Amino acid sequence: MKRFLKIASAVLLLACPVIALKAQTQSTEESWIKAKKQAQTEKKLIFVDLYFTGCMPCAQMDKEVFPDPKVTAVLNADFVTFKSDILKEEIGKKLCMKYGVTGFPTFLLMNAEGKIIDIETGFQSVEQLTALLEKSKQNAKKGILKKYSTKDEVYPDFYKDAYLNGKRNVSFETADAYLKAQPSLTDEVPFVIITGLRIGRQYDDFFLKNAKELYKDYGTASVTNHVFTILQRKKKEFEKKNDLTSFKKLLDEMKPLYTVEEWTKFEGILLKDFGVEKVVVNPNTGQK
Template identity: 75%
Template sequence: MKRFFKIASAVLLLACPSIALKAQAQSTEESWAQAKKQAQTEKKLIFVDLYFTGCAPCAQMDKEVFPDPKVAAVLSADFVTFKSDILKEEIGKKLCMKYGVTGFPTFLFMNADGKVIDIAGGFQNVEQFTALLQNAKEAAKRGVFKKYSPEIQEKDYPDFYKQAYLDGKRNVPFEVIDTYLKSKDTSEEVSFVIITGLRVGKQYDDPFLLGSKKLANDYGKWSVNSHVFTILQRKKKEFEKKKDLKGFTELVNDAKELYTPEEFTKYSGILLKDFGVEKVVVKPNTPQK
């Protein structure tokens, strides 16, 4: 089953040298601190690209979106840009941990103090990406920010979660996660990124669906929508066992307002396609009648 968005990557090399997202020799915590300091000095917002190299959508973004004059002009005038390879650089891994990032590229829009305005990801065409930049500018002017704390505090996260992102040890037993979450408010930041970042399911699915609209407001639609789609994929199997297409359709429709009309058409189509159709697996060398 397809993920909510295809995992992609973007090496942001803008046509205009003055605003190119230059690939630092090493994106470090020091360079991250410098980016925030520059944003404060120049009274600009911060645009962060979390990426890894080696996929087709990277080249598509590079070729079609970032060289566009409209995109380049907005980034140059209003943003300090920062990029990090999440497979090679510690600051990229830490930013992914902080925000429970699971797909790439992921874009962070922040103010100079590190307050998150919005999070988005996946391939964005020129119009979509320009709209993201403009919306971020307008939200910052209104003082509308997400619920994330502005700094990365490693001590706030349990060891299993830090190891998942910093050491790549993502096969965390559910029992370990469950023991931690039982003692926490699952709507708070750390619990939220654990649930979405590690794709936690079971008894956490229904409360997440129920609170998805508020969570989207608190932490951004990108992370919430992706996890909702993952939950609905799991739910589909339950409803198929009961042969309850009507009930599953109603559940899918309950999430409609989280998505744009285009997104909902696409992903509801994926979810409802072949509902209840038995998947026949033909073993190699099996005689066919």
């Protein structure tokens, strides 16, 4: 299962020194602070698993991936692990807000100071997860970090309410007014608002134009997932004009953001039945 399932899925991990990968009794602000202090003391990286109870990919990770000796060896040796249920625990909600998390499981990979090395989402096989961990170790050594600030950001109230109080039905007008007042939409807070709240098509062209820069600044998952959502909307626009050539050109521009394996799946989804009229069946009459 690859990033295709990641976009629609959720799954994953914990904060225990022996990587039994079972949920802690309660993840709190205090336990998060202790995890960061432990990482600094032991000179290790931090692996955060944001999940929720009932998430099938998360349960699959716990059952099939985290117990694997290859995974436990890397996590035990080089990482302090932390797990939080984002529906039940305040610290999980805060971390989701900080990084504009929308899919689960989501994994945050950080250095000992809490700076983001990378963010990944969805089910990861043993091979995928170990590769992600090793890549993060190498990037940490090279000082290759994402642009997320380690300081608390002053988020607008509507964004905080969306993540901390579950009030996600933010009107476009509210978000748009805030975004238009910002000096740069590629800054951290505008970025997480656009991706975290799935701001509508009015920002699609901006996002695609800056996708490569955003990918470099904020990591793989948030950018590629949002780009795929935009491309699905763009498909409908190009279908109305019956312009497959221009749509394929747009896809070629976005292709470098994905692995070959990912793009094979995504391109197939995006090009399938291009221009074919969608038939809706009326369940009450049985007529088309």
